[in-house]
Amino acid sequence: MQVLKYLIARAHDTRDGARGGPWCPAPGPIPGIVRDRPRPGRLWPLIISSGLLLFYLLFPLAGSAQADGGAPNLAYIAGSAKGISVVDIQQQKVTTAFPLTGDPHTIYLSLDGRFLYVTQPALGRVTALAAKTGQTFCTVNVPGQPSLLAFDPGSNMLYAAGNGAASVTEFDPNNCAVKKTIKTAGPVYGMAVANLGTSSNGNQLWVAEPNGLEVFDNRGRITTISIAGGPQYISIPPGTTVYVTTKAGKLYPVSLSNDQVLPPVLSGGQYGPMDYDAYTDQVYVPDTLNKQVDVLAPIISLTPPYPKEPDHVIHLGVAPQSIAITSDGQYGFIALTGGNVAMLDVPGREIFNTIYVGGNPQFIITGLYPPVFLTSPQQVNIWGTVINIIAYALVFVLLIVPIIFLVRRTRANPAKKS
Numbered sequence: 001m002q003v004l005k006y007l008i009a010r011a012h013d014t015r016d017g018a019r020g021g022p023w024c025p026a027p028g029p030i031p032g033i034v035r036d037r038p039r040p041g042r043l044w045p046l047i048i049s050s051g052l053l054l055f056y057l058l059f060p061l062a063g064s065a066q067a068d069g070g071a072p073n074l075a076y077i078a079g080s081a082k083g084i085s086v087v088d089i090q091q092q093k094v095t096t097a098f099p100l101t102g103d104p105h106t107i108y109l110s111l112d113g114r115f116l117y118v119t120q121p122a123l124g125r126v127t128a129l130a131a132k133t134g135q136t137f138c139t140v141n142v143p144g145q146p147s148l149l150a151f152d153p154g155s156n157m158l159y160a161a162g163n164g165a166a167s168v169t170e171f172d173p174n175n176c177a178v179k180k181t182i183k184t185a186g187p188v189y190g191m192a193v194a195n196l197g198t199s200s201n202g203n204q205l206w207v208a209e210p211n212g213l214e215v216f217d218n219r220g221r222i223t224t225i226s227i228a229g230g231p232q233y234i235s236i237p238p239g240t241t242v243y244v245t246t247k248a249g250k251l252y253p254v255s256l257s258n259d260q261v262l263p264p265v266l267s268g269g270q271y272g273p274m275d276y277d278a279y280t281d282q283v284y285v286p287d288t289l290n291k292q293v294d295v296l297a298p299i300i301s302l303t304p305p306y307p308k309e310p311d312h313v314i315h316l317g318v319a320p321q322s323i324a325i326t327s328d329g330q331y332g333f334i335a336l337t338g339g340n341v342a343m344l345d346v347p348g349r350e351i352f353n354t355i356y357v358g359g360n361p362q363f364i365i366t367g368l369y370p371p372v373f374l375t376s377p378q379q380v381n382i383w384g385t386v387i388n389i390i391a392y393a394l395v396f397v398l399l400i401v402p403i404i405f406l407v408r409r410t411r412a413n414p415a416k417k418s
Contacts, residue, residue, distance in 0.1 A: 071328040072366035076131075077341055078104040078118060081358025084134070089331065089366070092343065092353050098134035100127065105147040105362045106273075108158065110173070113368030117158060117173065121145035126160050128176055131370035138176035142169045150191045154203040155218075161188035161207070168207060185224070186210045192234040194242070194256055206234050206242060213244065213254070225259050227252055235283055237276035241299045243283055245271035251285060255302050262302065265309040266294055273322040273363060277346060279329035282311065286320035286334065293320055293334065293344075312349060316342065324364040335361035 075087040083100030084107070087093065102120025109116055109131065116129040119142075126146055128138045144165025151158050157179060161168040168182040168191065182205070190208030202218040208231035215223045229248030236242050242254040251266035269287035276283045281298035294310035321335040325346060332344030336354075341361055343353040 071330075072326045073369045074113070075324065075333045075341075075364055075366045076107055076109060076116060077333075077335065077357050077361050077364050078107045079335070079360050079362035081339065084116070084118065084129075085357040087333075087341065087355055087357075089326070093355060094357060096134075098129060100129075102127075106149045107363055107365050108149045108151055109365050109367040111367075113370045115173065117149060119146045119149055119160060119162075121147045121162055126158075126171075126176070128173065131367075132372065140169070140171045140176040140178060143167060144187065148188060148191045150193045150205065152193045152203050152205070153195060159191060159193070159205060161191055163187045163189055166209070168205070182207075182216060184209050184214055189230070189232045189247075190234040190244070192236045192242075194236045195238075206236065208232055208234055208244060213242075215259075223259055225254060225261060227254075227261060233271065233273050235274035235276060237281050237283060237298070238278070239281055239298060240302070243274060243285075243296070245274070245285070249289070251296075253299050258302075260302060262299070262306070265296060265299075265306070269294070272320065275323050275325045275332075277325050277329045278327055284323045284325055284332065285310075286323050288319040288321065288337075291316050291319050293323060293332075314344065314349065314351070316351070321361060322363050324366055326366045331366075333364045333366065335364055 073089055075089060077085045077087065080097065082097035083104055084098040085094050086096045086098070088095045100118060100120070102123035102125070105119045105121055107116060107118050113131055116131045118127050118129065120127060122145070124143065124145060125139050125141050126149070127136055129136055140160070142160045142162065144162035144167065146160045146162040146169075148161045149158060151173075156173070157170050158173045159168050159170055159182075161184075164187060166184045166186050166188070168184060168188060170179045170182065171177060172179060184207055186209035188207055188209060192206050194204040194206060196203050199217070204222075205216040207214045207216070210230055212227045213225040213231055213234075214221055215225070227244060227246065229246035229250055231244050231246055233245045234242060236256070240256045242256055244252050244254060246252070249267060249269055249271070250264040251271055252264050253262040254260065255262070266285065268290075270289040272286040272288055274283055274285050283296040283298075285294045285296065287294055293314040293316065295312050295314065296309050297307040297311040299306060316334070316336065318340070319337040321337060323335070324333045326332070329346055332346050334342040334344060334351075336342055337360070339356055339358040339361065341355045341357055341364065342351045343355065344350070345352050
């Protein structure tokens with residue numbers, strides 16, 4: 001900052017180099033003596049500093065953002081006694097709750113921690129809340145008792161579906177406007193988005209229906225994959241493998257590259273919504289039948305030998321409903337039958353605290369503290385426009401005006417000398 005101030009001061013300093021330093025006031029004009037006009041070259045520091053400011057405005061904090069905004073601060077639990085309970089991870093206690101009816105199930109939290117989206121199957125809708133206040137800013141009606149949500153970071157759209165309809169509803173998270181309805185071969189029991197990054201056809205939406213999997217992109221349905229036993233929950237960690245549970249008590253890996261179904265890596269359980277550790281790619285699978293969480297090693301190759309699964313097991317003594325692993329890979333939150341949430345030390349592989357939230361916890365997601373201001377997408381859009389206008393006006397003043405001034409001075413110098 002001091003360097004920038006110095007450059008600007010030097011740019012405006014019109015004194016001859018032999019007369020005082022950059023911070024000393026210049027003496028008044030001497031009668032009968034015309035002082036030299038400022039040399040155009042002295043404006044270049046200002047132009048350079050203005051260019052740096054322009055780069056900062058156009059590319060703010062480039063390269064410093066993480067996929068989910070960094071280490072999480074809060075855990076949101078759907079299905080607690082009050083609807084949605086919020087746990088402060090550092091304090092390890094419930095700090096607030098949002099009263100919400102309709103049997104809240106799956107929840108999605110925006111990457112900046114600002115907005116919360118909750119499925120309410122008993123009401124046939126998804127509700128969007130301000131994560132700071134719990135205030136509703138829009139709702140969307142979804143057929144089939146929606147209990148599933150998935151977010152596509154490529155299109156910035158949310159997908160909602162349920163077990164009572166053969167369709168998936170795509171809607172805009174900013175205003176809950178329905179964009180389209182995707183028809184499926186049967187009721188939807190699981191859903192996840194494969195983030196392909198550079199694909200010209202967009203990311204892929206994987207849907208579990210009674211007879212197998214259906215895969216969609218921006219062209220529509222692109223493939224179907226048969227899986228016996230009634231596919232249910234889907235998890236797609238970074239890499240090349242999709243994990244699918246079945247009602248028959250098995251878990252199948254599926255190749256993301258060629259749709260090959262590999263031999264089941266787990267069997268003999270009843271498996272709930274999964275999550276993965278973004279640092280190790282290990283997949284955490286809650287098993288309600290055996291009252292444990294099975295942790296799977298990532299599958300590196302589609303050819304044998306495959307890693308021995310599970311890599312390790314976390315025994316609970318109470319049936320787990322779902323699990324969430326924090327983005328920094330340090331903690332896990334396990335929704336337990338009976339109204340408790342267990343906190344897991346992921347590196348230490350042990351439970352170190354239990355928090356009572358009541359009700360029947362269904363789903364957990366973790367994220368950042370919500371911003372204090374701009375608690376609705378409309379406010380964010382309005383202020384984003386205002387900030388852009390101010391930023392570009394500032395760029396014009398700091399960059400364009402000095403260039404015009406330099407050109408005029410340069411043209412005036414030959415005439416003055418003659």
